Amino acid sequence: MKTELGLLDLISVTVMMDDYAGYDSGLLSQHGASYLLEAGYKANKKAGRTILFDTGQSAGPVLNNMHALGKDPQALDLVFLSHCHYDHTGGLVDILKASNRCRLPVIAHPAIFRPHYALKPSLRPVGVGPENSPEAIKAAGGEMILTAEPLTLMPGVISTGEITERTHFEASPTLSLKTLEDGKQNSDHMLDDTSLVFMMREGLVIVTGCSHAGIISIIEKAISLTGMKKVAALIGGFHLIDAENDRIEKTIARLEELEVELIYTGHCSGLKAEALLMERFKDRFHKLRTGMVIEMPSRKEV
Numbered sequence: 589m590k591t592e593l594g595l596l597d598l599i600s601v602t603v604m605m606d607d608y609a610g611y612d613s614g615l616l617s618q619h620g621a622s623y624l625l626e627a628g629y630k631a632n633k634k635a636g637r638t639i640l641f642d643t644g645q646s647a648g649p650v651l652n653n654m655h656a657l658g659k660d661p662q663a664l665d666l667v668f669l670s671h672c673h674y675d676h677t678g679g680l681v682d683i684l685k686a687s688n689r690c691r692l693p694v695i696a697h698p699a700i701f702r703p704h705y706a707l708k709p710s711l712r713p714v715g716v717g718p719e720n721s722p723e724a725i726k727a728a729g730g731e732m733i734l735t736a737e738p739l740t741l742m743p744g745v746i747s748t749g750e751i752t753e754r755t756h757f758e759a760s761p762t763l764s765l766k767t768l769e770d771g772k773q774n775s776d777h778m779l780d781d782t783s784l785v786f787m788m789r790e791g792l793v794i795v796t797g798c799s800h801a802g803i804i805s806i807i808e809k810a811i812s813l814t815g816m817k818k819v820a821a822l823i824g825g826f827h828l829i830d831a832e833n834d835r836i837e838k839t840i841a842r843l844e845e846l847e848v849e850l851i852y853t854g855h856c857s858g859l860k861a862e863a864l865l866m867e868r869f870k871d872r873f874h875k876l877r878t879g880m881v882i883e884m885p886s887r888k889e890v
């Protein structure tokens with residue numbers, strides 16, 4: 589373990605947005621992801637921080653759910669954007685406005701504003717929308733910190749940075765995506781896909797957006813960055829919804845080899861992958877839903 593990175597004592601993850609709202613929760617859901625991460629230390633409660641990880645497709649449902657769950661957007665200390673997709677970045681400016689803050693750090697990869705298109709089922713832009721331009725973010729009180737390198741947010745919390753080394757079966761994203769460079773159409777390998785890693789005595793807690801870089805490659809990067817091998821929990825989308833059976837099987841086999849303790853997934857993971865994960869991980873698998881609260885180390889889910 590790299591002790592200079594520090595250790596976190598507590599983390600609470602509240603799902604502000606997932607595609608699924610659960611049964612009779614009264615919360616709103618929309619295709620997208622947003623998690624409120626409250627990270628802290630036993631010895632110094634004041635040093636705790638509240639991080640909004642992704643902002644959903646639009647702010648309305650996220651702010652509605654925050655209010656319903658007793659969370660205050662004005663309490664945010666940081667915003668982290670896992671990648672450019674509209675369903676993770678769409679709510680940003682309106683959430684920044686609701687935070688009523690100035691110079692609220694918004695952390696992302698430098699390529700996040702690039703042109704970005706999906707080709708299936710037909711051509712459509714799927715990156716950051718014009719309503720969330722750098723100028724609009726600044727005017728709403730956000731201060732972008734754009735880096736491709738791992739960034740320590742607080743002791744025991746580090747971003748993965750760009751995932752350049754990818755496990756062979758995760759060499760390219762499952763989606764057919766394009767970007768434009770000087771008018772040339774190039775394949776987009778989602779180099780902006782980054783995740784957050786929380787270092788705890790129980791092991792690593794890794795929070796992902798869609799895992800377009802590949803969930804196994806993300807875990808391997810988190811292990812090499814922190815020097816910690818034990819993965820206590822994986823939380824987020826794995827984007828296996830359109831993956832071939834072979835890739836799903838290889839992913840699950842590697843998660844078993846890595847002895848991942850707890851898996852919380854939903855959003856873009858897909859029913860087939862979720863069903864197989866549930867079969868193989870049994871009660872260590874949990875389907876994410878809007879409003880779910882995951883607390884470590886108590887492992888209390890609500």
Ligand SMILES: [Fe+2]
Pocket residue numbers: 620621673675676797798825855856
């Ligand atoms: Fe997504």
Ligand SMILES: [Fe+2]
Pocket residue numbers: 671673797798800
């Ligand atoms: Fe995505």
